[in-house]
Amino acid sequence: MKAIFLSGICFIAALNSGAQTETPRRIWFDTDIMMGLPERAPREVDDGVTLIMTLAQPNVEIVGISLITEVDYGMEITEEILRRYAPESDIPVYKGSPQAADLGTETAASLALAEALKKEKLDILALGPATNLATVIKNHPELIPQFGEVVFCAGRTTGYPFQPGKRQNTVGDYNFEKDVESFRVILDAGIKVVLSGFECSEYLLLGQVDTRFLAEGSENDKWLNAFLVPWQERAGKLFGVAGFIPYDVTPLGYFTHPDYFLIHRDMPVVINFRENDATLGRNIPAQKHYLEAGFEYPSKWKVDFAYRTLPGFEELVIESLSKE
Secondary structure: OHHHHHHHHHHHHHHHHHHOOOOOEEEEEEEOOOOOOOOOOOOOOHHHHHHHHHHOOOOEEEEEEEEOOOHHHHHHHHHHHHHHHOOOOOOOEEEOOOOOOOOOOOOHHHHHHHHHHHHOOEEEEEOOOOHHHHHHHHHOHHHHHHEEEEEEOOOEEOOOOOOOOOOOOOOOOHHHHOOHHHHHHHHHHOOEEEEOOHHHHOOOOEEHHHHHHHHHOOHHHHHHHHHHHHHHHHHHHHHOOOEEOOOOHHHHHHHHOHHHEEEEEEEEEEEEEEEOOOOOOOOOOOEEEEEEEOOOOOOOOEEEEEEEEOOOHHHHHHHHOOOO
16 A cells, blocks of 8 residues: 555656646635534535645646535635645635525625636536525526536436445435525536536545544644544444545546546436435435436436546545645
């Protein structure tokens, strides 16, 4: 493992050396970051891990960050990450929809994204519910041509269950299910949509063996590790494997390391409604909506569907967490 990791670092260094000669891809970062939210149980860390990884990439530049759900805490943790990992940056952060249940209601985030799109066409990394983006499309349809590629951590192929680890529990497609109508608005707009969700990331697993170097590293390493360990331990109880899947890093990877992804191009996608397959969650309705892609559908909606990462991408994720 160590030899593989070291060789991965050498390969990354070679990639980054060449990438520094290119103009960085300018992206908007939309996130429901809740890493460390004080609750009865640890909260998912992959939005925070993805933000840290993004800040370490020379070939992308964050133009702005918009928050969705738990936006007050989201502002706090996002500003702390920026202070620690990009202290000289001046990336603005905006509060968006606080519940992902108010499509069309303007917020600081939707207004800021609209202003940014008036100035330039932007690709968007969409790591949470789609409310902020759909609000811009609904209220400012003239800006639709200014949307570049929008990469969501959402969706599945038909009938594919979200079963992490040893497949002893099934989870939902949170980002989609939280605000189904906003996804309809985005798909109807005809912008370029990429789905990179559970299927693409399910074989990425960051266990304590992978991340324990953080415990003996810098102050920032130890700070990050304090969030990761409780989440890894919780995953062990729920899914039988003491490690977490960093789902949100694959939408980023689609931008930064596309050679590590297998993708179905122009795949039809539909919104289906049937029995709920989830076994975990505070409230589990009997039926729910599914965002499902498949070439069998005669749908007007088409997406690029990232369905698998290739060996080596996990090492890229791990290495990016040790950069400061």
